[in-house]
Amino acid sequence: MTTLIVLVFLLVYLGLFLGGLPFLQLDRTGVALLGAIVLLATDVVDMNQVWEAVHPPTLALLFAFMVISAQLRLSGFYDWVVWRLDRFDLPPSALLGAVILTSALLSAVFSNDIVCLAMAPVLADACRARRLDPVPFLLALACAANLGSAATLIGNPQNMLIGERLALDFGGYLRLAAMPVGLGLAATWVILLGLSRRRWHLAAPVAANPEPESEATSHRQRAEDQAPGLDRWQTIKGLGVAGVLLLAFLFAPWPRDLLALAGAGLLLTSRRLHSHRMLGLVDWQLLVLFVGLFIVNHALQETGLPARAITALAGLGMDLHDPAPLFGAGAILSNLVSNVPAVMLLLPAATEPMSGPVLALSSTLAGNLLIVSSIANIIVVQAAARQGLLIDWRAHARVGLPVTLTTLAIAALWLGVLQG
Template identity: 35%
Template sequence: MEYRVEMFWAGLILIAVLVIFTLGKSPIFRVDRAGAAIIGAVATIGTGVMSFEQATAAVDFKTIIILFSMMIIVANLKLAGFFEWVGEVVCRQVTSKRQLLFATIISSGIMSALAINDIICLLFTPVVLLVCRKVSCNPLPHLLGVAMASNIGSAATLLGNPQNILVGSLSGMPFVSYFSTACPVALIGLIAAYTAIACFYRQELEGRLSVSETSSVTIHMYLIIKSLIVFVLVVAAYMVGYDLALVSCLGGAALLITRRVKPNKVYSSVDFNLLIIFIGLFIIVAGVESSGLMTYVFSHMSLSGFNNMGLFAAVTLILSNIVSNVPAVLLMKFFIPLEHAEQWWKALALFSTLAGNLTISGSIANLIVVEIAKRDHIDVKAWDYFKVGFPLTLLTILLGVVWLSYVR
C-alpha cells in the first residue's frame, strides 16, 4: 500500500487532539476538549481526509441518542434529589475514607458489568462528587475509582461496554463462556485498583468521615421512583435484546411528559460538551481509518508473532489508546488466529477494555468522569490518572495474558 498525503493529515490531527485530550486544554490557545473535537473534525474534512458526507456518515448517531437520552434520565434523578438521598444513605453506612473508596470501586465495577460502563459513569459520578463534598474529602481518588473500576468491571461481560458488545456480535461467542473466563480477571483487577489507588493516595484516604453539611435539597420521592422505574425498564429491555437507542430515547421522552418539572431545568443538566466530544471523535477516528493510515502501518509490521498472546495484548493495548477501543477491535479482528479463535476473541475483548485504564483519554468512560468533574470545578489531570493507571493497566494486562494462556 502506497503512502498518501491524507494519511499524514489524519495522523497529525489525531495526535494533536490526543495531546489536548490528555492535557485537558491546549498549551497555547484557549481550546478545551470539546473545542479540540470540533477543530479536529473540521480539519479532517478541510484537509480532504474525508468528505462532508463521509464525516456525517461516520457519526454513530445511535450512541449520541443513547447518551442524550440517558442524560435526560440522570437530569430527572438530579432534580428529584436522588443523588442527595443516596449521599445521605452512603454517609450513614460508610465510616472511613478507605471504606468509601472500596464501596465506590465495587459498586462501579459490578454495575458496569451489568450495563454499559459509559452510562454507569454518567449516573454514578455525580453521586460520588456529592458524597465527597458532604464528608469534606478529596474527590480525586474516588473519581479515579469510578473510572478505573468501570473499565475493569465492564471487561467481565459482553454487555459491559461498546467494544465487548461488538466482539460478541462479530464472534458469536456465548455470553457464559466469555463471562467464566473474564470474571476472575475482573474481580482481581478491582482489588488491584483499590490497592493501587489506596497506595498512591494513602494520605488523602486516612481518617474517618465527618459530615460537614446537611442536605438542604428537597427530596421528591415520586419523581425519584418514576425516574428509577424508567431507568430499570430501559436496562432490562436492553438486556433482553431490544435496541438500546430505541428504549433509552423512549425512556427519556417518557420523563419529559410531566407537570412537575420545567423542561429548561432538564435541558440545562444535559452535558452538550460531552456530546460534541463524541461527535468529533467519531469523525476524527473515522478519518484515520478511511485514510488508510492504520492499514499502512499494519502492512509494514511483521505479523508473524500475532499468535503470541503477549504480543497480541501489547498491540491491542497500544492501538486502543491511539484510535480508541471500538476502532481497535475493528482493526484487530483481521488478525484473530483461526486456531482456538474463541480464546483470541476473549483476549481482544479483555485487553481492549483493560487498555482503557492506561491514560485519561484511553476510554470514553474516563472522559465522562473527567468532564462531569470539570463542571463541578474539579480538575483531574493526566498525570493524576497516569501514575495510577499505568501500573494498574500493566498488572491487569499481564494477569489476563497469563490467565488466557493457560485457561481454555
C-alpha cells in the same frame, strides 16, 4: 487527496495526544471537529458519506443513556447514594470497599464519567465531615468507576461503540467480563488498603473553606439526621427505565439503540422536569467528538492505508487480528490518544470472535494508569481541587499504576484461559 487526509489525521491525533493544538484555543473536541470540517469543506468527504461514516446507532445509544443519567442527577439520586453510604457509619476500610462496589455497579449502567461527576464532590464532603482524608476514597471512586464500566456494553462510550459496531451479545459480554472486573475491583481495594496503611484520618480539616470544629460537628449531625433532597418519583422513573432496558438488552432481540431512545423519550415527556434542564446535562461535547472522529477515521479507512499497515505489522510478527497483540495495542494507544480514538483506530482489526471483548477490556482498564488516561480521572481530580485537595500526577500514578498493571494482567489471564 490522500496526502491531505493523512495530514488532517495526524494533526487530529496529535491534538488528541496533547489535549489541543499549540497556539490555538482548541480542546480535543475542537480538534476533531476542525479535522472533519476541513475534510468536508475540501470535498474529500462528500456530505452524502457522513451518514455512512458516523454510525448513528452508537450515537443514539450514547445520547439516550446521557438522558437517563441526567434524570437521575436531577432527581438527587447520586447525592442520596453517597448519603446512604455515610449513614452506615462504616469503618474506613469497609467504607472504601463500599465506595468501590457502589461506583462500579452504577458505572456499569450509567457511565463512569457521569457517576464520577455526580458523586465526587458529595463524597469529598462526606469524608471531610468524618475527618477522613478524602483522597483515597476519591481515587477509589475513579478507579472503580473505570473498572465497573468495563463490565457491560453500555458502561462507557468505547464499549458502546464496540458493541454496536461488532453487534456483540449483551449478556454474552457481561458473562465474559464479570470475572476479570470483579477480581479487578477486589485487587483495587487491596491495593488502596496497602497504600493507605491505615492512615485514614486528617490531622486537621482540609477544605476549600475550612470550618470551625463546632460548625463541622453541626454539619456532620445534619448529614446524619437529614437526607439530601431526593425526588423519589423521578428516581423511580429513571431506575425503572434503566432496569427495563437492561432486561430488554439481555432477553429481547430488538436493537439496543432504538430501545434506549424509547426509554429516553419516555423520560423527556415529564410534567415536572423540563427538557431544557435534562438536555442541558447531555455531554454534547462528547457527541461532537464522536462525529468528528468518525469522519476523520472514515476518510483514512477509504485510502486503504490502515489495512496495509495492519498487513505490514502482521509481517513483522504483530498481527492485530490476534487477541494478544490487539490487547496490548488497545492498552498502549488508549494512554496515547484516549480510549475512544484508540478503539476507532483498532476496530478494523477486530475480526475474530474474541476481538470485541479484548478491545473493550484493554482500552477501558488502561484508563486508570494516568490522570489524562480517562475523563473520569480528570473529573475526580478537578472535583478534589474545588474542595481544596491536591491530587497531582504522582499521587494518582501511585495508585493508578499498580491498579492498571494488576487489572490488565487479570484480564489477560482470563481471556487466555477462555481462549485456551
